[in-house]
Amino acid sequence: MNLNFDPKAKKASATGPTSEKVLSVHHWTDRLFSFRITRPSGFRFRSGEFVMIGLQGEKKPLMRAYSIASPNWDEELEFFSIKVPDGPLTSRLQKIQPGDEVMLNRKSVGTLVHDALTPGRNLYLFSTGTGFAPFASIIRDPETYEKFERVVVTHTCRDVAELGYSKQIVDETLNHEFLGELVEGKLFYYDSVTREDYHRTGRITTLIENGDLAEFVGDKTFDPEVDRGMICGSTEMINDTKEILEKAGLTEGSNAKPAEFVIEKAFVG
Template identity: 65%
Template sequence: MSDAAAIVQGKESEFAVPTGVFAETVTSVEHYTDRLFKFRITRPASFRFRSGEFVMIGLPNAEKPVYRAYSIASPSWDEEIEFFSIKVQDGPLTEHLQKIQVGDTILMRKKPTGTLVNDALLPGKRVYMFSTGTGIAPFASLIRDPETYEKFDEVILTHTCREVCELKYGQELVAEILNDPLVGEMANGRLRHYCSVTREDYEFKGRITDLMESGKLFSDLGVPPINPEEDRGMICGSMAMLNDTKETLEGFGLVEGANNKPATFVVERAFVD
């Protein structure tokens, strides 16, 4: 689609797509729970992004569509764009987004951005990707990117949810990666997935910050406690989780970085609804 405004056919009426926006087609939808689902859309030929970045998306269902920041869950080489979303019944966007079907139109702004990219971290031995809920999305992109394994010897993805059923997206993803023809060989023995839940009995239970501070996370993984010489961190989740995990990492001596100033950990502050 050109930069000029275009017309797409919505469910109820035609909609003018403004300059700076792609109008893409939903290619698949999968619902995991009554709170979580993923969907994939076509990828514009001109769209470029770095694994771990986010983009603003919306629906052609209003004169002025509501846009929200969504981390891109697919890697930069993928032919489609994948998103992993929560469902919010009264959410300005997700109330409607959760009802999409194959063939529907998604609006996507053309400029991706974000701090959860490999370039924002200094080289290290081990990278921790700390996520809660749909915060796993940018890491779903990064753990499928060969560059991640070229930069770090060990990749530890932690995913904390309220209930066991909410872990399924990440569990399926990691299983697929280990058999992936592009990154499977690189990921085998180097990608580690640590799941925990907070509201049900499970092998690993508790908030990730508590598991770090008690030392249980490190003993479970068989690795030394985090240290700034070897370890790097990335954080994506709720605001409370971001603040608490940031404070914990700083307690281990890590320093927050950014695209223009790489350091030992980074935080993503883009949210859905």
């Protein structure tokens, strides 16, 4: 496993999509699946960015924005997707098998990157559903732990089974032969569900407002001097969490103007 990719290296000059081979597919539930594809030579991205991927249509490729779930040093590309029965792309994409071909645009973009945040001490990664995907990349990036002393990744789903992907990614990161020592005592996983009995139930916004998250981290939340945030998930969750952070004094940032928190506005359909 190569940890020497340079995420800031010049990206491939070609902008047209390439055809990449599906390497593996894992169906987590009847609503969620992940898959890995080959990574084209020269393809560079910053952990947390998204890229257009898709399948060949009758006349042209059908492409949608997907966050890259693999870290920028990985030799393969990983994605985490919802299954939409009547979705133009996902209704077909959920049926892919190893050996099939997937179209990949060469240009990656996005706001859920280190460069869009000002320096801080604590990084909060708020996600629901497949919104965990960019954070699967970020928590496996060594740069994250060079910039922050503590990384708290939250994942809220409807059912316990839907937490399977994030649980596995966090567990693999904590036990990784290279990353394990780096993330020890720095990476914290805060999960919850909304429709089943579990050790923690409720929307992330509710758990913030009732003090449960603060109790979990053992600290006051949120201080614009030291706390930074990234948000990715449903529109309602993004808007509500954004409001909470803004009330605490944090300002939304971007690649052009870094600040205390950022949100992702790309969705898959």
